[in-house]
Amino acid sequence: MSDQLSVLVLNGDAETNQQFEKLQDAQLTTANLNGDGWNETLRRHPLDILVVELNPKADIASSMARIERARADYPEMTIFVTSATKSPELIIAAMRSGAQEFLSKPISEGELNQAVDRCRRRKEATNGRSQSGRLISVFSKTGGVGVTTLAVNLGVALAQTGSNRAALVDLNLQHGDASSLLDLHPRYSIVDACEAGDQVDTDKLQSCMTPHGSGLSLLAEPAHPAASDEVSAHHVHSVLQQLTGIYPYVVVDMPHVFEPRVMAALDMSSTILLTTVATIPALRSARKVLQLFKELGFSHEKVKLVVNRVSRVDRIETKEITRTLDHEPFWTLPNNYLAAADALNTGQPLVSQKRLSNVAKSLLDMADVVSRVGVTGRR
Ligand SMILES: Nc1ncnc2c1ncn2[C@@H]1O[C@H](COP(=O)(O)OP(=O)(O)OP(=O)(O)O)[C@@H](O)[C@H]1O
Ligand SMILES: [Mg+2]
Structure with missing residues (x-):
């Protein structure tokens, strides 16, 4: 991972995009995409962080399915989910689909910086132990x-x-x-x-x-x-x-x-x-x-x-x-x-x-x- 993080914010509103624009040492792209554009976009932009905003009208099930696909296709990419709703069901669904960070809106600068720091420090290698206990x-x-x-x-x-x-x-x-x-x-x-x-x-x-x-x-x-x-x-x-x-x-x-x-x-x-x-x-x-x-x-x-x-x-x-x-x-x-x-x-x-x-x-x-x-x- 280079020092500059490449970050793509998908479907973020103005407020979310602004928060991410404040990030230091990050190259930010924003996009509004529904449906099939995801695959193409992710293929074109090698990313460190994909941010997926779940707006109130989003089809949660298909968003989760796309996150799951992105997680499988790009295992080293960190996925953030941002949402104004923070119900336990939504948090669980986001984590099951493979998101590492869940940021509830309004996003606090401190929380965002900590999440990004964790991403910076993320080790590439995963320890492949399987659960047995x-x-x-x-x-x-x-x-x-x-x-x-x-x-x-x-x-x-x-x-x-x-x-x-x-x-x-x-x-x-x-x-x-x-x-x-x-x-x-x-x-x-x-x-x-x-x-x-x-x-x-x-x-x-x-x-x-x-x-x-x-x-x-x-x-x-x-x-x-x-x-x-x-x-x-x-x-x-x-x-x-x-x-x-x-x-x-x-x-x-x-x-x-x-x-x-x-x-x-x-x-x-x-x-x-x-x-x-x-x-x-x-x-x-x-x-x-x-x-x-x-x-x-x-x-x-x-x-x-x-x-x-x-x-x-x-x-x-x-x-x-x-x-x-x-x-x-x-x-x-x-x-x-x-x-x-x-x-x-x-x-x-x-x-x-x-x-x-x-x-x-x-x-x-x-x-x-x-x-x-x-x-x-x-x-
Ligand atoms: N079977 C029991 N009989 C009598 N007192 C008990 C029993 N089980 C627990 N207690 C007492 O009830 C109190 C609360 O127990 P404990 O701290 O285990 O609960 P907790 O749910 O973890 O509480 P906290 O909200 O502090 O996390 C303690 O004083 C404990 O000693
Ligand atoms: Mg206790």
């Missing part, structure tokens, strides 16, 4: 329902089965606390692993993992929340692809938002443990998430509902949850405040404690079942 995301749209507790304990339990190896990725890039639950003091984080470019280097990635006594390796949250901007959805994809090539199990502790990095991880996962508790707000939120997952084409097998903090005094019973969500819980975990608080304060995960509490036993059983659930592909 299981990728398990623990997710909830509501905070405080036990996502981190589940992810950490599942990670430790899976690390202790068979191969003695598992990885945990803390995707809470702003305020992750997995390291605290494991009483670890990581020297490196996911940001260090993503420093060199969009294609994460395997050796670098492995050197950024923090080992835990259980056999679990943690890819920790950044020490400074501001650094989280340096991690793109493409980085997350690359990190998870590499880790599943190395570890038999990779567990992801997810933040409670739908954004490109989260959507990338959810889409790649073989299992999503959608975590909830038996309260009306949490169940309402879980119902919306289940609906969205269905619309995204995630299978019933992929999405597993875990109800945490279940107790006899709950007003809402499990069978009512099944009826409300039209989804039978895969697992229920008992409420045990003392055990959970003890684990937090000692930095000893529930499943590693000498005297196992009811919740620890249940977590171990759950991990055992999760490890035996058949791998049914990515979706």
Whole structure:
């Protein structure tokens, strides 16, 4: 790649074109094309960056099909998608079709420059590891329902089965606390692993993992929340692809938002443990998430509902949850405040404690079942 980036903005409006015109060291072309002109244009202009603007009237399906074709024909070209709409469905569709960057409008200069910097640093060679390990995301749209507790304990339990190896990725890039639950003091984080470019280097990635006594390796949250901007959805994809090539199990502790990095991880996962508790707000939120997952084409097998903090005094019973969500819980975990608080304060995960509490036993059983659930592909 020469120092001058050649950039083509397709179907951008005046505002988008102006933003890209401000780029330093870039040779910009703009074009308005619908239909067959794409192939010819791309053949004539060897590009570093293709920017595809999805305007409100665009036929999304054919735009995605063209992006997919461009990705296949020009694998070294970086594809940006710009759009005024940033629905999770659109972000997923853009990433599945092969776009590396999704910029929502109005495009911020800072975000654009960062995306272009990542492109500049992109390594040409891709590491062709194929995914073999299981990728398990623990997710909830509501905070405080036990996502981190589940992810950490599942990670430790899976690390202790068979191969003695598992990885945990803390995707809470702003305020992750997995390291605290494991009483670890990581020297490196996911940001260090993503420093060199969009294609994460395997050796670098492995050197950024923090080992835990259980056999679990943690890819920790950044020490400074501001650094989280340096991690793109493409980085997350690359990190998870590499880790599943190395570890038999990779567990992801997810933040409670739908954004490109989260959507990338959810889409790649073989299992999503959608975590909830038996309260009306949490169940309402879980119902919306289940609906969205269905619309995204995630299978019933992929999405597993875990109800945490279940107790006899709950007003809402499990069978009512099944009826409300039209989804039978895969697992229920008992409420045990003392055990959970003890684990937090000692930095000893529930499943590693000498005297196992009811919740620890249940977590171990759950991990055992999760490890035996058949791998049914990515979706
Ligand atoms: N089964 C349980 N019984 C009692 N307390 C629990 C249980 N599971 C988790 N907790 C407690 O609930 C609180 C929230 O748990 P946790 O941090 O794992 O949730 P989270 O969804 O990751 O929250 P955040 O929004 O901070 O990411 C913690 O204090 C944890 O110890
Ligand atoms: Mg958490």
